Amino acid sequence: MSTTTPAVVLSGITKRFPGVVANSDVHLSVQVGEVHALCGENGAGKSTLMKILYGMQQPDEGTIEVAGKQVRFRTPADAIKAGIGMVHQHFMLADNLTVQENVVLGAESLHGIGGKARKRILELAKATGLTVDPGVLVERLGVADRQRVEILKVLYRGAKVIILDEPTAVLVPQEVDELFATLRGMREQGFTFLFISHKLDEVRAIADSVTVIRRGTTVGTADPKAVSSRQLAEMMVGSELPSPETRESTVTDRVVLRVENLGLVAAEGTRPVLDDIDLVVRAGEIVGIAGVEGNGQTELVETVMGIRKAHHGRVLLGDKDVTRLGTLARREAGIGYIPEDRHRQGLLLEQPLWANRILGHQTRGPVSKGQWLDLAGAKKDTRRIVDEFDVRTPGIDVAAVALSGGNQQKLVVGRELSGDPVLLIASHPTRGVDVGAQALIWDEIKNARARGLAVLLISADLDELIGLSDTIRVMLRGRLVADADPATVTPEDLGSAMTGAGATSAAVAEHAPGAAKASESEGE
Amino acid sequence: MGILRGKLLPPVLAILFSALLCGIALVVSGANPLRAFGVMLSQVGEGTTAVDIINSTGTYYIAALAVAIGFQMNLFNIGVEGQYRVAAVVAAVVGGSIALPPGLHALVIILTAAVAGALWAAVPAILKVTRGVNEVISTIMMNGLALGLAAYLIGSDVFGELRGNNIRTPEIPESGWVPGISFGSSGTVFGLVFLAALLGVGYWVMMNRTRFGFELRASGESATAAAAGGVNAKKMVLIAMLLSGAIAGLVSMPEILGRDHTYNLNFPAGIGFSGIAIALLGRNHPGGIAFAAVLWAFLDKSGLALDNVQVPREIVTIMQGAIVLSVVVAYEVVRRFELAAQQRQVGRQLGTVDAA
Structure with missing residues (x-):
């Protein structure tokens, strides 16, 4: 030098x-x-x-x-x-x-x-x-x-x-x-x-x-x-590295989430943001969605959650058609949801931790009874989450904003794994968190998978995606364009598929280019 | 820790600051501020002022609660003004044209007022939910319509009757009156002031103990987090607006059932707008609103005495305006300060370099 x-x-x-x-x-x-x-x-x-x-x-x-x-x-x-x-x-x-x-x-x-x-x-x-x-x-x-x-x-x-x-x-x-x-x-x-x-x-x-x-x-x-x-x-x-890798397959043949022919048009006359999405997630399976940000992953998640209304197609949870249901009903049916932006979507920042425990669960125990909140139940269960998920906080009465990002995210993950969900939708679950929190969140997702939880994972971290997923689907311009096998795929292969540069590896199987049916109709 | 500081400091600061501001205004205009404030305080003991303050507090309190429900989810119901006016006319007309046993009669009138207020609020609510029309604009326009509708309904060829140089709805029979508590020459406290207190308790329970209240607050704090948590935004707008309108409908009930027994041309105006200021000052908290309503009523009623010492009564209006402006600033400053303090405290207790 x-x-x-x-x-x-x-x-x-x-x-x-x-x-x-x-x-x-x-x-x-x-x-x-x-x-x-x-x-x-x-x-x-x-x-x-x-x-x-x-x-x-x-x-x-x-x-x-x-x-x-x-x-x-x-x-x-x-x-x-x-x-x-x-x-x-x-x-x-x-x-x-x-x-x-x-x-x-x-x-x-x-x-x-x-x-x-x-x-x-x-x-x-x-x-x-x-x-x-x-x-x-x-x-x-x-x-x-x-x-x-x-x-x-x-x-x-x-x-x-x-x-x-x-x-x-x-x-x-x-x-x-x-x-x-x-x-x-x-x-x-x-x-x-x-x-x-x-x-x-x-x-x-x-x-x-x-x-x-x-x-x-x-x-x-x-x-x-x-x-x-x-x-x-x-x-x-400063210590041994955590690894996102899941050890052995726990995939069952019981379908938990089935998305059929799902389409979403953001504005009339524009290209659909979701185009004929077909997707299956089974119990005990983690399905990862790879894609450059802005290719419809956010919309897919929000449509499955009922925050956006599908333009056509169906969403089935188990045998139940939830396409017409709102977000709350879908949550009640057993979907947990880790949103991509915990500050905007995951937390009420100025509310205490126990009030954040209620969000998304306001119709269910242990945080509510009928139309009434169960404050004692909410506080008790928040303490459980703080203990089990190692949320570093002096107490459950502090505002969520006072915690560090990793601890906020651990609280969100703990909440979304509460109430025995059958399906977890995890959008960038470890984005912007410290390494300790990342390891813990990975472990919790893996444990839940072993118990039979179906997980739809969206992540921009390709290592996380490859390490955790049992199946990877590649998303490009609102369509699922390729499948990848996480056991053999490399980040470079995935990257090619994500940009539509074409499959460069046997680990990525491209779908036959289907005729893009840009069905136009009145969207919001 | 810090509850007193966070909740009480801002309004106290705001009131002191605006008193100072008005004091300066008085000095500039050549009056003695201390004398003016002294006259206002001593006025409370004169005549019916104390009772007037209590009655006025009740009315303001109901109006502010109506506004506060909307504020909880960032919904600005500027239309309380129109809602209580329409509700008053409809309730007075209905009350004056039916005959029912005592008690039941009053109850029917009160319910009529609530329903009328809710229906008047339903128009902007439906417009917002289905067409995205901003509720500020639509409720303000509904206020204008309310004035016109009320004037039409009390026309002598519709429901009204001419009495002297005043036009009014037919008088509600005595079975529909709600008796007050008389203090002889000091005046009579309206019976329905207790309705206001009851509404305050109900409001607190709703906000802090029910699912609906939680969803309302969640929507107000973060619409995106509420949506992700399964709160149906449109449903919340609709319910909050109807509820706000229903409570607004009750604003004039203490006066109509307790004293006037009719809707006439001297019907008080502007209570809905005062309600907005009071809800702001009381920070949407039932206790805070009560305190703010008392203050507002005191300024209104005691301010009348200022004329006696050749001080323009409008100084009170300046003071009210200054309080609202400064309290908004003070709350924001204290809120930030508190959040930072809490973060520091959490950091200390965890002793971390555990960076965010």
Whole structure:
């Protein structure tokens, strides 16, 4: 590594939030012209650290040096001035503006908004591998190109050090390779990258050095070429790794959920968001749905839950046709539901934990009797969940918002496994939770499966999907386009199928392309 | 911990702040604020003021409960004003044209008022559920319609009769009256003030102990979480609106059955709008609303004495407005502060670096 002044040095950074110490005594040194990976489990404090470096948050203690000079960033504008740019995990682009407008927005003073700006964009676009015309609307771009636009935005503002916050989370494996090629090219041109990820294979593929962060503090820096993924992972976790793998098959031939010919049209005259979905989940079986986000998984789940009304087709739970039933009736019939967004759909954040236990179960014991709530029963059962699911909380009267993400999710999982469900719909059950909670949630789902629970699992984490599922179905543009065998499929194969690039492996069996019956009718 | 701080601090701050604001306004306009406030306080002991405050409190309390039911699920029933007016006319007309034994007669009138209020609220409710019409707009428009309808119904060629220079519905026979508690020259407390108290208890039980109340609060806190939890949003809108309308229908019952025995041109206006402010100040809590209703009634009735010391009575209106504005701000500030405090407390008790 070079002996010149490092591009960025963070020393002794500590940041406290209400309830948690997000970072404590973090040390990080990034050389000029390297891709430096920052590794850690979800919730380890990576994002907080980057927000501090980008001026979105101020550290309580510690110093930041950029190119040898100590700096204090009060706002992202300060960081940008110092040549630091950030590409967020969730894109911050206006769909209805063009590429050029998005890039120039907020930086009009640099090169104006006309020809000069366009020229500068075209120059920089080459570096990022973006080949589209700056006049194209962003809504027409795919995910990978949008990401390039985001990178272009920070380059346009003069960034030399670029923070990439989990840039691969939204990409399929092939797009990841393209991104890495872009990063290597830019590295040659002297750009420095801080690459945040918890995916070790990627880190090893792209990084020149890697710093591991665990429970808010840096545990060490390693050369990714010299350490194995396993060693890195154990640095991250600090102990033995949890594994999503399910041991032996518990699949029975008793069908619990049968979805037939299910269709959903979001708006009249548009492509259906769900198109002739046929799906069977048996008792003791976990059926995983793979797909790039936004291909109808959310709609499928919400239609099965009765939150959205199916346009055509049927949903059967056991022998019972529940197509016409509302969400509550479906829950009463034995469906548990872990929603994809626990803050928006899973919890009443400002209500105490025991009130959250009632949600979704308000018509059933032990939390209610007829039209009356059974507060004593609800509190007792909440204590049970807190004990059994290791929800770390000082009591059941605190508001749900006071808990950490992992503990909130454990409460939701515990609630949804209450009342002997026959079917569990789990949407991203371990998204954004710490590794301990993840292991516990996996175990609980596996145990429930062993007891004969049928599980429909939706996840963007392909390892989780492959590890837990007995069967994988691939979803693309509202249709189930392929099946995969989790015993043999690799994430790369799944990735190809998810983008519709075609089956590259015997483990993915594509369906014969059926005639797309775009049956139009009055939808809401 | 913190219950007193969280629940009581904001309204106290808001009242003090608005008193200060009004004090400044009084000084600017050349009056002595201390003297003005003193006159208002001493007015409570004069004549029928104390009893008037109690009666007015009852009326305000019912109106605010009606509003609060909607507020619990972020449903803004601005139409309490129209609902209680329509209910009053219909109940007065029905009461004046039937003959029933005492007690039963009053009961029928009260139920009629509730049903009429609910039906008037049903229009915006159905519009919202089936066509997505914003209830704020539709209830405000229904208020306008209510005025017109009431004026039409008491026309002398419809149900009304001309008495002196006042038009009114036929008088309700004595069997339909609800006797009050007389304090001689200090006035008579309406019997139906106790109905208000009863409604408050029922409201508390409903919100805290029933499935419906839970679903209502869940819908208000997070519509998406409620939907995922199986709460039928349309059903909740419909029931909440009808219930709100039914209670709004009862707003004028203490006065009509306790004193006026008829609906006439002097019928009080604006109680529905005061109800909105009172529900806000009382934070939709039955106890808080009671306190806010007393305060409102006190300001209204004692404010009348300000004329005696050459202070414009409108200062009271300024004060009411300032209270509402500042209490909304104060609640929000305290709410955030409390959540942060609770998070800190949880963090301390767990002693974690267990990051979120």
